[in-house]
Amino acid sequence: MELIVAVYDDWGIGRDGTQPITLSADRRFFRETTRGCLVIAGRRTMEDFPGKKPLPGRVNAVLTRSDGEFPGFTVCRGPEEAAKLAKEQGRVFVIGGGSVYRQMLPYCDRAYVTKIHVRPESDTFFPNLDVMEDWEIEKRLLSGEESGIAYEMLLYKRKEQ
Numbered sequence: 001m002e003l004i005v006a007v008y009d010d011w012g013i014g015r016d017g018t019q020p021i022t023l024s025a026d027r028r029f030f031r032e033t034t035r036g037c038l039v040i041a042g043r044r045t046m047e048d049f050p051g052k053k054p055l056p057g058r059v060n061a062v063l064t065r066s067d068g069e070f071p072g073f074t075v076c077r078g079p080e081e082a083a084k085l086a087k088e089q090g091r092v093f094v095i096g097g098g099s100v101y102r103q104m105l106p107y108c109d110r111a112y113v114t115k116i117h118v119r120p121e122s123d124t125f126f127p128n129l130d131v132m133e134d135w136e137i138e139k140r141l142l143s144g145e146e147s148g149i150a151y152e153m154l155l156y157k158r159k160e161q
């Protein structure tokens with residue numbers, strides 16, 4: 001399983017249920033990378049999708065403990081159930097948010113990380129892969145600047161044991 005995330009300089013990823021700063025280059029990178037794949041999101045992240053609808057061109061799964069209806073989503077009751085679903089699919093991306101990244105990280109061996117070089121106030125964070133001994137940068141994929149904000153896309157991989 002893989003994951004994709006956009007982080008600010010302090011590895012913050014969001015505030016008040018949304019991302020305070022987004023870049024169209026990153027949205028495009030997300031769309032291109034995850035197209036045709038299964039994407040797994042937490043219920044709070046799903047509520048931030050446009051119209052709270054499944055992302056088009058992808059198979060969508062939502063993690064929730066609630067009994068509510070989630071049309072267009074496969075419902076998973078926990079990380080184990082999401083991991084089981086992932087085994088039945090081709091390429092699978094964990095797409096957040098904070099609690100789902102944390103719980104699903106042990107199942108992931110690749111992480112596509114967009115570093116957006118700003119530091120807005122966040123209330124939700126991603127684990128800092130740069131200080132985690134079992135993760136390393138495999139490739140620098142892209143970099144650029146948008147509206148005066150520098151960004152880079154990096155591919156991290158779990159180190160082989």
Ligand SMILES: NC(=O)c1ccc[n+]([C@@H]2O[C@H](COP(=O)([O-])OP(=O)(O)OC[C@H]3O[C@@H](n4cnc5c(N)ncnc54)[C@H](OP(=O)(O)O)[C@@H]3O)[C@@H](O)[C@H]2O)c1
Binds near residue numbers: 066100
């Ligand atoms: N920068 C990025 O790339 C990026 C990407 C995605 C999200 N985000 C940001 O991350 C923030 C949201 O993250 P978050 O941590 O607050 O919420 P989240 O992880 O998106 O969703 C949390 C919800 O997922 C469900 N859930 C979590 N663990 C579960 C488990 N073990 N079993 C069953 N259901 C489980 C629960 O839903 P129920 O309450 O329904 O039970 C829980 O309330 C937002 O600010 C968003 O913008 C950033």
